Amino acid sequence: MKVSYSYLKEQFANPDAILADIKLLVQSGDFTLGKALEEFEKSFAGFLGIKYAIGVGTGTDALRFSLIAAGVKPGDEVITAANTFYSTAGAIATIGAKPVFVDADDSLLINTELIEKAITDKTKAIIPVHLHGLPVDMEKILVIAKKHKLIIVEDACQSLGAEINKKKAGTFGLTGCFSLHPLKPLNVWGDAGVVVTNSDAIKDRILLLRNNGLKNRDECEEYAYNCRMDTLQAVVGNHVIKDVDKTLNAKINNSKYYDQELGKISQIKIPLRKPGRKCVYHNYVVMAERRDGLLKYLEKKGISAKIHYPIPLHLQKASNYLGYKKGDFPVAEEQAKNIISLPVHQHITKEQREYVVSAIKEFYK
Numbered sequence: 001m002k003v004s005y006s007y008l009k010e011q012f013a014n015p016d017a018i019l020a021d022i023k024l025l026v027q028s029g030d031f032t033l034g035k036a037l038e039e040f041e042k043s044f045a046g047f048l049g050i051k052y053a054i055g056v057g058t059g060t061d062a063l064r065f066s067l068i069a070a071g072v073k074p075g076d077e078v079i080t081a082a083n084t085f086y087s088t089a090g091a092i093a094t095i096g097a098k099p100v101f102v103d104a105d106d107s108l109l110i111n112t113e114l115i116e117k118a119i120t121d122k123t124k125a126i127i128p129v130h131l132h133g134l135p136v137d138m139e140k141i142l143v144i145a146k147k148h149k150l151i152i153v154e155d156a157c158q159s160l161g162a163e164i165n166k167k168k169a170g171t172f173g174l175t176g177c178f179s180l181h182p183l184k185p186l187n188v189w190g191d192a193g194v195v196v197t198n199s200d201a202i203k204d205r206i207l208l209l210r211n212n213g214l215k216n217r218d219e220c221e222e223y224a225y226n227c228r229m230d231t232l233q234a235v236v237g238n239h240v241i242k243d244v245d246k247t248l249n250a251k252i253n254n255s256k257y258y259d260q261e262l263g264k265i266s267q268i269k270i271p272l273r274k275p276g277r278k279c280v281y282h283n284y285v286v287m288a289e290r291r292d293g294l295l296k297y298l299e300k301k302g303i304s305a306k307i308h309y310p311i312p313l314h315l316q317k318a319s320n321y322l323g324y325k326k327g328d329f330p331v332a333e334e335q336a337k338n339i340i341s342l343p344v345h346q347h348i349t350k351e352q353r354e355y356v357v358s359a360i361k362e363f364y365k
């Protein structure tokens, strides 16, 4: 049996309906901004229960534009997780601000108890990262941000649909940022990203930032970027968004099964599942003894597993200038050695997930 990590082949096995709409787009010539994008932005905001969604080039741009719109300037410090995807830190660094990392906790997310220690008089913002579809405890972050007058930009690129006490990840901060990359929860046929916000001022600024600073065809308010979400991708997004809940529920079901069955294996440690959170399992991640051996064994059995991510950000070459060293974030470092992501996507069958569990059992026997 083969169990692939990717779902793209099955998800788009029959692309005719999408292609038909793309044909209409081609015939209309409405290639930038326009109706399809407006429709997508409206559905996206509706799904999250927030006022505005603005389509931009990528999830990274969503983060970068959020920081700029929030007034983060070169030299300011922005706090984020040591164990996030590279572009969270990249968005901070490329606007000249300084990424300041915080260790993870047993739930694989930023340890909210350690955030205050990382705050200095230069700290301007926090980017909590809802990693793997697991939502950060935003209620705690809101308290810290209020006390220290910090802006919150949520990195929800992996966590569309996750909730904390029934409120969706990405709707707590000044903005929430989403990626529509093919390997993200709501995926299109290339790169795209979305900023969501309830703020009229932030919405207006991001509309300028993505479109050369243009207020209208002839008047430029500020020199900015050309970084709109592609209309063609919006056509794809308008189809994919219809299936989002179904997709998330399938992943939640697979994860429940894994939690239950893998919980019986002493060599596997399931991350702490905190109450009041709806996890949507973009990646299904557990800690495993002899992780590298297990990874190879699963590969041999036709099961593709991954590591998200093997090197924490403070130990990446890109972070050299920040002056961190090994041992600074012991929890993230230890997790990086032990984590493994198992295939959990919406097209995994009951037989396939049983096969994954029995392969893991076999490996430890």
Ligand SMILES: *Cc1c(COP(=O)(O)O)cnc(C)c1O
Residues within 6 Å of the ligand: 058, 059, 060, 061, 084, 085, 087, 088, 129, 131, 155, 157, 158, 178, 179, 180, 181, 184, 191, 192, 193
């Ligand atoms: C994918 C991702 C991003 C960046 O999104 P892109 O669309 O690839 O630019 C940012 N943060 C996290 C946590 C991500 O997983």
